[in-house]
Amino acid sequence: xxxxVESGGGLVQPKGSLKLSCAASGFDFNSYGMSWxxxxxxxxxxxxxxxxxxxxxxxxxxxxxxxxRFTISRDDSQSMVYLQMDNLKTEDTxxxxxxxxxxxxxxxxxxxxxMVTVSx
Amino acid sequence: DTVLTQSPALAxxxxxxxxxxxxxxxxxxxxxxxxxQKPGQQPKLLIYKASNLASGVPARxxxxxxxxxxxxxxxxxxxxxxxxYYCHQSWNSPTFGAGTKLELK
Numbered sequence: 513x514x515x516x517v518e519s520g521g522g523l524v525q526p527k528g529s530l531k532l533s534c535a536a537s538g539f540d541f542n543s544y545g546m547s548w549x550x551x552x553x554x555x556x557x558x559x560x561x562x563x564x565x566x567x568x569x570x571x572x573x574x575x576x577x578x579x580x581r582f583t584i585s586r587d588d589s590q591s592m593v594y595l596q597m598d599n600l601k602t603e604d605t606x607x608x609x610x611x612x613x614x615x616x617x618x619x620x621x622x623x624x625x626x627m628v629t630v631s632x
Numbered sequence: 633d634t635v636l637t638q639s640p641a642l643a644x645x646x647x648x649x650x651x652x653x654x655x656x657x658x659x660x661x662x663x664x665x666x667x668x669q670k671p672g673q674q675p676k677l678l679i680y681k682a683s684n685l686a687s688g689v690p691a692r693x694x695x696x697x698x699x700x701x702x703x704x705x706x707x708x709x710x711x712x713x714x715x716x717y718y719c720h721q722s723w724n725s726p727t728f729g730a731g732t733k734l735e736l737k
Contacts, residue, residue, distance in 0.1 A: 617722020
């Protein structure tokens with residue numbers, strides 16, 4: 513059974529930093545791309561960042577809204593994916609989901625999500 | 633970015649057939665996927681690459697389309713299907729539709 517467990521969320525002030533973690537199990541982690549998708553309260557879904565597998569040289573993608581502020585990384589030896597979030601803004605407030613990205617793009621599996629609140 | 637426009641909220645009765653549309657601002661080939669999100673839960677993949685049923689998903693759900701016009705169908709609708717449905721394209725920089733909220737009549 514695929515499991516994705518996010519952690520590291522919380523309340524942070526504007527311009528602060530936070531690092532999200534996602535522990536993955538139940539599938540061949542090394543072979544899949546991993547993504548972070550967020551959902552602001554009462555709103556829709558937005559892809560934040562994506563990292564490909566080693567086969568694709570760990571290529572990364574960032575939404576324009578987070579470029580130069582967020583960094584996605586992965587540790588294949590631990591089946592972990594991370595999202596370092598710096599210079600946080602109030603508009604980054606959202607539930608952040610860790611997802612497994614399948615071949616050609618669908619998000620096959622989703623974690624339960626971790627809440628990030630940016631407020632003074 | 634490719635904009636995905638979904639049909640607005642729909643009201644249905646159990647046993648009916650419902651179709652949700654998703655129109656892309658440019659062609660996305662068949663790289664369109666559909667998710668179901670129930671209140672307080674994470675999204676769940678139902679259809680991938682326009683028309684393929686994800687593992688364990690009932691055959692009541694189906695998808696079709698290519699290029700810019702896509703449809704997602706539930707036939708017949710069950711009470712448990714009340715949720716918000718999102719389309720998502722992965723042809724280029726991934727984007728989601730705004731969601732279609734399915735409600736009971």
